[in-house]
Amino acid sequence: MSVTKQIELVIGRYGRFIALGMVVLGLVAVGGAANTYLNPPVEEVTENTNTQTIQTSTETSAVVRNATPLYEEGQVLRDMPIYFFEASPDLTLRIRTDVPGDQQVNVSQRHVIQLRATRDGQTFYEDQQLVAADQTRVSDGTVWVNTTMDMEDIRSYVSEKQSAVSGAGSLQVTLQLSVTYETNDYAGTLTTSAPLALSGNTYWIDGDLSASRTHSTPVTRRSVGSPDMTTVGGLGALGIGLLAGAVAVLRRSREIDPLGVETDLARSRYDEWISNGEIPTKSDKEYIRTDSLEDLVDIAIDSNGRVIYDRSLDAYAVVQGDLVYYFMTDETALTEWFDV
Structure with a gap:
């Protein structure tokens, strides 16, 4: 309570x-x-728009010119891991380049054999031999270019350089393809290469001659x-x-009524000092009002007396001879008490 x-x-x-x-x-x-x-x-979202992919790839093929125990004359060999000089002295590269098909695109292709002589990782000789070059404008999305290489001539060319290098270092032979393109929105160059191996009576391309690149334009928009x-x-x-x-x-x-609530709290707290009774209302008494019931209880404690609660008057009092210390919440009841 x-x-x-x-x-x-x-x-x-x-x-x-x-x-x-x-x-x-x-x-x-x-x-x-x-x-x-x-x-x-609200956050900003970046999206890639106008995406265009350019890619190039290479297929190899060779026609058997001289029959051998392995192949018949006229047989077409495609994408073989190894070719023989005796059977197929000519190697054809079929290069395919894919570009956007909804517009005209300028495409230039350059195919070279690159020689590089090195010693301890440092180059001391470098040479290039152009195999083929082509420039075209395409609108259907695909460019095909066929290049045939005389592998006997290439072997002679490489052997001459190898003899000159002798034991001074190592000679590397590389087949390199460059594709330059220009679309309505983007331009660039694809470059790919692979070692060209020449060993005894055989030759092969030791790798994949393919490359691709994707272009896009980033656009930032606000997303709510x-x-x-x-x-x-x-x-x-x-x-x-x-x-x-x-x-x-x-x-x-x-x-x-804050005063009434405060009085109820004080009554509950100091109930042991309060007794029910009748407060004297004689005119020869001097009445002194306290500000609170707690103040009145303090007077009773100091005087070793008790607080009297008069139900009929709803008033509390401590009587000390002719002095009556009292407290009541309803001041208007004073006139009914002793006609003050």
Whole structure:
């Protein structure tokens, strides 16, 4: 009961200020809910647009010119891991380049054999031999270029360089393909290479002659997300609850008599010092009013007396001879008491 009375005392004394604080907090919560709803999260999203892919690949083939125990004359060998000089002295490279098919694209291709002599990782000789070059403008999305290499001539060319290098270092032979392109929006060059191996009576391309590149244009746009309805609902409910609570506190504060509640608390706290009885109302007595029941109890304790509670007058008093110390919550009852 004392906790409830203490709460009532606080509300009775400070109800207006409590209600005002609750109104302010309620409005802030409602404003936060409205702001969260009206200003959903916005993030920037980057998307790649106008994507174009350019790619090139190479197929190999050779026609058998001289029959051998392995192959018949006229037989076509395709993408073999190894070819023989005796059977197929000519090697054909079929180069395919794919470009966007919805526009005209300029494509230039250059095919070379590159020689590089090195010692301890450092180059001391370098040479290139052009095998084929082609330039075209295509609108259907695909460029085909066929190049035939005389492998006997290439072997002689490489052998001459190898003899010159002798034991000074190592000679590397590389087949290199460069494809330069220009679309409506992009331009660039694809470069790919693979070692060209020449060993005894055989030769082969030791790798994949292919390459690709994708172009795109990044575009950044703002993406508006959905408001956090959990936050909106929570803040809204909190705000409405605070505003409703403020009204309830204000109404209750008007109904509570703080002095009466304070007296009830004091009565409960000092009940052992209070006895029921009748307070003298003779005119020869001198009456002194205290500010609170607690003050009156202090007088009783100091004088080793007791506090008398008169139910008919709803008043408390400590009688010391001709002095009557009293306390009552309803001052208007004084006129009915001793006609003051």
